Amino acid sequence: xxxxxxxxxxxxxxxxxxxxxxxxxxxxxxxxxxxxxxxxxxxxxxxxxxxxxxxxxxxxxxxxxxxxxxxxxxxxxxxxxxxxxxxxxxxxxxxxxxxxxxxxxxxxxxxxxxxxxxxxxxxxxxxxxxxxxxxxxxxxxxxxxxxxxxxxxxxxxxxxxxxxxxxxxxxxxxxxxxxxxxxxxxxxxxxxxxxxxxxxxxxxxxxxxxxxxxxxxxxxxxxxxxxxxxxxxxxxxxxxxxxxxxxxxxxxxxxxxxxxxxxxx
Amino acid sequence: xxxxxxxxxxxxxxxxxxxxxxxxxxxxxxxxxxxxxxxxxxxxxxxxxxxxxxxxxxxxxxxxxxxxxxxxxxxxxxxxxxxxxxxxxxxxxxxxxxxxxxxxxxxxxxxxxxxxxxxxxxxxxxxxxxxxxxxxxxxxxxxxxxxxxxxxxxxxxxxxxxxxxxxxxxxxxxxxxxxxxxxxxxxxxxxxxxxxxxxxxxxxxxxxxxxxxxxxxxxxxxxxxxxxxxx
Numbered sequence: 001x002x003x004x005x006x007x008x009x010x011x012x013x014x015x016x017x018x019x020x021x022x023x024x025x026x027x028x029x030x031x032x033x034x035x036x037x038x039x040x041x042x043x044x045x046x047x048x049x050x051x052x053x054x055x056x057x058x059x060x061x062x063x064x065x066x067x068x069x070x071x072x073x074x075x076x077x078x079x080x081x082x083x084x085x086x087x088x089x090x091x092x093x094x095x096x097x098x099x100x101x102x103x104x105x106x107x108x109x110x111x112x113x114x115x116x117x118x119x120x121x122x123x124x125x126x127x128x129x130x131x132x133x134x135x136x137x138x139x140x141x142x143x144x145x146x147x148x149x150x151x152x153x154x155x156x157x158x159x160x161x162x163x164x165x166x167x168x169x170x171x172x173x174x175x176x177x178x179x180x181x182x183x184x185x186x187x188x189x190x191x192x193x194x195x196x197x198x199x200x201x202x203x204x205x206x207x208x209x210x211x212x213x214x215x216x217x218x219x220x221x222x223x224x225x226x227x228x229x230x231x232x233x234x235x236x237x238x239x240x241x242x243x244x245x246x247x248x249x250x251x252x253x254x255x256x257x258x259x260x261x262x263x264x265x
Numbered sequence: 266x267x268x269x270x271x272x273x274x275x276x277x278x279x280x281x282x283x284x285x286x287x288x289x290x291x292x293x294x295x296x297x298x299x300x301x302x303x304x305x306x307x308x309x310x311x312x313x314x315x316x317x318x319x320x321x322x323x324x325x326x327x328x329x330x331x332x333x334x335x336x337x338x339x340x341x342x343x344x345x346x347x348x349x350x351x352x353x354x355x356x357x358x359x360x361x362x363x364x365x366x367x368x369x370x371x372x373x374x375x376x377x378x379x380x381x382x383x384x385x386x387x388x389x390x391x392x393x394x395x396x397x398x399x400x401x402x403x404x405x406x407x408x409x410x411x412x413x414x415x416x417x418x419x420x421x422x423x424x425x426x427x428x429x430x431x432x433x434x435x436x437x438x439x440x441x442x443x444x445x446x447x448x449x450x451x452x453x454x455x456x457x458x459x460x461x462x463x464x465x466x467x468x469x470x471x472x473x474x475x476x477x478x479x480x481x482x483x484x485x486x487x488x489x490x491x492x493x494x495x496x
Contacts (some may be wrong), residue, residue, distance in 0.1 A: 220345065221343055224345075248346060248349075249345075249349060249350070249483060250346060250350075250482075250483025251346055257346050257347060260345045260346055261269075261272070261344070261346050261347060261348045262272050262273050262274060263269060263271060263273065264271060264273055
């Protein structure tokens with residue numbers, strides 16, 4: 001078995017929502033991701049784990065073409081959303097990012113009111129017809145993000161005045177307000193305390209009913225808790241992917257084993 | 266599975282090593298207890314039998330220490346993969362060893378209850394032989410566990426049939442002695458209970474071997490067996 005070419009895979013995802021096929025990413029000619037093929041199942045949480053610089057965030061960012069915003073970044077291979085090539089020249093990137101939303105590591109609410117933070121996306125994408133509908137989207141998004149009860153009486157106050165955990169849930173509400181199909185989360189809890197983290201994890205589990213979620217996390221316990229599928233990256237390569245349960249109790253690859261058990265690789 | 270590298274956190278590595286060492290130590294204590302109690306039974310050595318019953322307390326304490334350590338590692342280190350299997354199986358193995366210690370205590374108790382001056386060799390030869398067999402099984406199972414050797418573990422499980430066969434044959438033999446002369450009934454009944462205890466020791470050895478198999482492979486031996494049978 002050659003470590004360079006073989007990726008350990010469990011049973012394949014039958015109906016992938018998104019699929020990466022031999023995805024390579026280059027930053028100014030330097031290759032950061034090597035031939036990654038990964039299927040992302042619908043209504044599942046897929047977690048991407050691996051040491052810093054392993055390419056997990058790079059892969060995540062290529063799923064909604066966030067990498068396009070980086071100068072000198074080039075993506076090779078194919079990524080599909082519902083079998084449609086998202087790097088096709090005919091694809092409207094703004095529309096793509098509405099379908100594949102993103103939540104970042106550090107909560108980054110707009111310097112606007114709580115209401116406006118959530119209403120912004122639906123308004124620019126023309127999702128809401130009229131004020132009543134927009135109100136309804138804002139309310140339901142905040143409710144789904146588990147924030148409604150805490151902010152319903154102060155929707156006009158600035159989003160930046162909320163606590164860290166609340167701000168992150170506001171960002172999640174903002175991300176789901178455009179009714180995306182896929183939600184990408186780049187270490188959404190790394191700046192949060194354990195209680196706020198638990199609230200977000202509970203939320204992720206609930207959101208799974210309606211969204212497909214891909215999460216990058218440095219906390220292996222978090223990956224084990226929230227995801228159904230786990231993919232382990234190392235040095236820009238996908239080393240092993242499979243059922244989260246299997247990855248954390250009985251990984252097949254030694255590199256995976258060394259990483260998740262905290263050994264020197 | 267290739268040999269594991271050391272943990273980055275050396276105190277974690279030390280704790281896992283200590284846990285493995287405690288299992289080996291407890292295993293050694295129980296092995297010795299079984300052999301000594303069978304010996305006390307054969308010789309009807311009441312002093313030795315009393316000493317064994319007292320020594321079993323140490324085995325029970327050891328089990329508690331292993332459980333406490335395992336719980337503490339789970340709480341503080343959140344072990345994963347092979348480490349998790351090691352910690353979880355250590356609780357199982359310690360439990361089987363504690364039960365095995367109880368069986369040794371049972372043998373010692375029988376030795377105290379047989380009030381004749383001595384046992385006829387034809388009565389105890391079978392028990393001696395069975396003790397050797399199950400003590401060998403226990404040692405092989407513990408070695409397989411310590412070495413994470415699934416092939417050796419499979420061998421132990423296969424050999425349990427020999428223990429069962431010997432148990433059945435001893436049962437018939439002791440029954441024959443009882444029918445020959447009713448004065449043998451008391452001794453032979455005590456010995457029948459002893460063979461039953463030894464047979465259980467064999468079962469615990471099999472459990473430990475199954476834990477060794479799971480520790481190395483992450484799969485259950487029984488599931489793998491039935492998968493093989495289907496092929």
